Amino acid sequence: DAGVTQSPTHLIKTRGQQVTLRCSPISGHKSVSWYQQVLGQGPQFIFQYYEKEERGRGNFPDRFSARQFPNYSSELNVNALLLGDSALYLCASGTGKTGNTIYFGEGSWLTVV
Amino acid sequence: QQQVKQSPQSLIVQKGGIPIINCAYENTAFDYFPWYQQFPGKGPALLIAIRPDVSEKKEGRFTISFNKSAKQFSLHIMDSQPGDSATYFCAASMERGSTLGRLYFGRGTQLTVWP
Incomplete structure (x- = not known):
């Protein structure tokens, strides 16, 4: 079975640009969450979507947005990129129900120059 | 604030040693x-x-x-091997309510196992 897949794996953007990251959850999983991991830190929660609706949002500015599609895949968008947005962006997949296990993808490395 | 506190930040052990990583939390609603x-x-x-x-x-x-009473949990790695060298994160979440499935991570422990 395929795990959580993310694309692209690496990308370089210029300050002020916009970026879209994509995630496909494990088959049968209806919950997708996004995390930002800065070098040397633990992942920080950005968004959670369940059944195509936003279930939670972390302490991130409005430049960050996301959505979940009918097939449960998801996109994370970041506008007006800042140097500080350089990080590993992780997608996590789960059933969204009590007792579920959360699995992570390999992440998308974003470098803002 | 950091909801899950993890220590140590880094750890070096010899092959076969038993590294221990500790985490503590405050929110008693965490149940995973x-x-x-x-x-x-x-x-x-x-x-x-x-x-x-x-x-x-x-x-x-x-x-x-x-x-549970101390609100602490720890990871022990028996007979550690060089292949265990990695960063380890503890996390906590609530299995009910609006934040179901949201993970709160510690800052991580970088483990090095020398051969």
Whole structure:
């Protein structure tokens, strides 16, 4: 079975640009969450979507947005990129129900120059 | 503020040693405590997890000890191997309510196992 897949794996953007990251959850999983991991830190929660609706949002500015599609895949968008947005962006997949296990993808490395 | 506090920041042991990583939390609503292992350039991989109805869980060489009254939990790696060298993260989440499934991570422990 395929795990959580993310694309692209690496990308370089210029300050002020916009970026879209994509995630496909494990088959049968209806919950997708996004995390930002800065070098040397633990992942920080950005968004959670369940059944195509936003279930939670972390302490991130409005430049960050996301959505979940009918097939449960998801996109994370970041506008007006800042140097500080350089990080590993992780997608996590789960059933969204009590007792579920959360699995992570390999992440998308974003470098803002 | 950091909802899950993890220590030490780094740990070096000899092959065969038993590294211990500790985590503490304040929010008594947390009821699921996973540990993730992360190698450089990779996403976190679930290692082992525990729920507060048990005080210990073993899976292979990995053991979680859980102390509900102290709000602490720890990871022990038995007979550590050089291949265990990685960064380990503890996390906590609530299995009910609007934040179901949201993980709160510690800052991580970089483990190095010397051959």
